[in-house]
Amino acid sequence: MPARTVPHRASRRPQLERRTPIVALAVARQVVEEVARYLGVPVPPRHAARLASRARAIYASSPAFRARIDAPGDAGRDCLHTFMRHWLAAILKADQPGLYDQLPASFSIGKPLPASQHLSPEARLMFF
Numbered sequence: 001m002p003a004r005t006v007p008h009r010a011s012r013r014p015q016l017e018r019r020t021p022i023v024a025l026a027v028a029r030q031v032v033e034e035v036a037r038y039l040g041v042p043v044p045p046r047h048a049a050r051l052a053s054r055a056r057a058i059y060a061s062s063p064a065f066r067a068r069i070d071a072p073g074d075a076g077r078d079c080l081h082t083f084m085r086h087w088l089a090a091i092l093k094a095d096q097p098g099l100y101d102q103l104p105a106s107f108s109i110g111k112p113l114p115a116s117q118h119l120s121p122e123a124r125l126m127f128f
Contacts, residue, residue: 024052082110
């Protein structure tokens, strides 16, 4: 009887949610919500799924990206926010240029939007 082939654990591609406490879809939804609140219009939720999928794929294939996301403390999560803002800006520029044009140029390089405009009323009470 032929030996059964079992994939070796080391040959598996690293998975973001298995190796870190970060949930890619949750971060992506935060970034999409940040833009929706800033612009005052709904942003298609499919963009969050695209961002999360991209983050998982790049994490699995890029050691440099993986090292940045695996950083200690909140640095990895914050780095992922930066990348997702950048990617979302590119998506909006291609799919919805009218929305993209309303964003500050700094969003394209991953900078957060002005806080007072994208926080929910509840969150705004905590900071102001």
